Amino acid sequence: MKPLSIKKKVLLFILAVIVIVAASALALTYYLYQQLYIDKQIESLSLQGKKLAEVYHTHGKDTYFADRIKWANESSQANIIFTDDPMELSSGIPFDTNTNDNLITFKERQKLLQGKTVVLIREHPQFHQDILGIAIPVFKNKNDLSGVIFLSMPLSDVYEPFVQIRLTLGLSILSILLLIFFIGYKSSNQVVRTINKMKEIAIEMESGDFSKRMAVTKKGDELHQLSRSFNKLSSTLEKVEQQRREFLANVSHELRTPLSYMKGYAEGIEEGVIDQKKGMQMIQDEATRLSRLVHDLLDLAQLEGDSYPLTTEPIVFAQLIHDVLDQVEFIASQKGITLKRTLQEDCIIYGDSDRLQQVVRNLLDNAIHYTPSGKSISIELNVQQNVAELRVTDEGNGIPEEDLPHVSERFYRVNKARTRKDGGSGLGLAIVYQIIKKHHGTFDIQSEPGVGTIATIRLPMQHSMKI
Template identity: 45%
Template sequence: MKSLSIRNKIWLTIISVSVLTIILVVVVSYYLYQTLYIEKQTETLLKQGQFLEQSYYENNPGDFSERLDWLEGSTETSVIFTDDQMQLASGAPFDSFADENLITFSERQDLLKGKTLTFTKFHTGLNQEISAVVIPLSMEDRLEAVIFLYIPLTAITEAFEPIRNFLIVGVFLVIILLILVGTKMTNRIVQPIKQMEKVAKDIAQGDFSKRLSLTGEDEMASLGRSINTMTSNLDEVDRNRREFLGNVSHELRTPISYLKGYSEALDEGIISIEKFAKTVKKETDRMDRLVHDLLDLAQLEGDSYPMNKEPVILAELVKEVLDRFRLKLDDKNLIAEVQLDEGVVVNGDYGRLDQVIDNLLSNAIKFSANNRTIRISVVEVKTMGILKLEDEGIGIPEEDVPYIFERFYRVEKARTRKSGGTGLGLSIVQQIINKHEGRIHIDSKREKGTVVTVEIPLFHFY
């Protein structure tokens, strides 16, 4: 069976609530009519009957007759009185209604027992619906007379006529209001959902350019803004993915082109086997580094990649990396000035922090001219261990510094490729520092050198 749409579900809810409300109003109105008004009228008739009963037992026929006349003249109550023993002895106590008995046989038996009768019904003798009280007047356990007091319910319904008309008009207005409000409410809910459905389909088909135009501060508008944010993020991810694939393709195309060209040159006898082998090794090494860095970066960008954090003496780590680069430093006659606080212990992954320092020092050596100085310091500031590496190299143009951590970004398009890099090193460094909940910052000026500052949280000894 086909499920109901959201619009139909909303309307079904509105109609159900409306019907239940109208039924409740009708039931309450009927209850008020029956239990309050009718019972109030019956209570009034009883008091009037007791008033006449008291006057009858005072044995003052004139006063009793005056009270009967006053009650019928000044109120809506009709009174029938009889003390005719012949009529009381018969089944029809009031001869003016000879065709129909005012009371039934069983009711007459109750009167003979001295019971006061109260009822609300359509009386065939009076040909109308009445609310009535019948009071027996007895002397020495013998029925002497009967007072029959009644009020036509037409008088009561006429009193309720304005209220009934008000209720009918009110229900009609409520129905119109529900239609207007229901239409506006369903449109307010369904139209944004329809927009979201369309945008979701576009996203599923790879189109991340669509946005929702929702206003307001309610939950639907908030959801719309969240979807817009998600779509923008997906759009950015998609652009990065395409750019990343383009960059990878470009990076791989260059060594493949070299290999293809040298293979053709070898076939034509233009180059020697030794030169071809040297070129093949160089380009395959470059592709190997690229693939290795790509896998490394992909792992670091994943949320589940583990960091094996432990206490790391930052100064000792710097010394180990410097020892590995001693030959390269000597080849360019570079001086390494170090100022290391041996007491700085950070909370980090030893291997990954080694990778960070290795990359930064390698860049400093690579882009520094001969006979220059590289300064390295380790200090503690508040809750962070600070590693600062400063060189006197060729530097980075200020306009390029904000983009230096982007994948495959090159200050000079051929610089990284000529120097053997993949263009991913600083991206990997940034991801490692982020995994350590630290920060990295680069200041650089063209031909003035570069200062790299790395902040890593200290290890807390408990």
């Protein structure tokens, strides 16, 4: 069996709502008519009859009582009679002396003899129309029934005032139902159009085209939010696909270069055009470069995953920085660069010592690489509000403002020429960013072309930090 489309499901739901509302409206009108309006009329007739019964008990069947019966007939919609022979009611008298049909039944007459009020709704034997009647017994003494006051009115008179109410209510409900159907139909069409458009774009996305977007016209409703979310998803996937292509291109470029050099020098040594010692040194350098690149790629892939474990231990952060500075100090001195240390020695943090050494080493390598000879690099460590802040400031050429948001992306280099002289694979700062993120810290770079660059990392010092 073919499943129903969303549009058909929505329309069926709307029709079901209409049926339920219509049935509820009919039940409501019946309740209002039967339980409220008719009961109100019965209460009114009973009260009127009891007052006449009180007059009878006081004055008996005299002229005053007869006048009250006459006045009650003239001033109300009910037909009121008094008979001192209840048998007349059971035989249809005094309405029609020729009828053989009973107005009240034998059981109802027995109730009158017992002093009980009788309420009846039935067809009148003479007029052939439904009537509402109230029969109230009156007694001369406790056990002697002397007569019956009978108040009646056609049900059409009871129903007539309610017809306009039911008609008005029915038209109102019909208008509301039509409005619901119209709005539901339009809304279902809009929903279906939106979903169909998403389906078309999804098919394009399956083929690798993430450029299509949903048209967003209205604001505030769920379809608007859904379209925006879908567009955001498409944009994210397009960005991921672009990064994937760039990543493959960058990896192939970075791997091809050292492999080409290694192959070239190996062929040169074999043919005798390159000194063997010099050639082997170049091959070894390129192999080291290739090994470092592969190691960085593996590091980054692990750090970007959610399951990579970090060892948490208390670390004297200043001592860790001193150790890394001692390692790079010889390289900096060879280039004529001065390293200035200002470290808060009692700074204790919790984290992975090896990974944090890698962070400091990458920041210092970058600063040394891009700082000209004769300049200096400042390394400052401070504690502010239970946060350790490490700041590495160089006096290099700086980074253009448009490049700053991208420097922590994989393979991103400010110098797009990617010359071997510039060095680096473009992974160092990406690794720094991921390690600091794993430690729930922040990594920030500020730079001004021609002045220098400030790289700042901030790490929480709480022992309860989850890594």
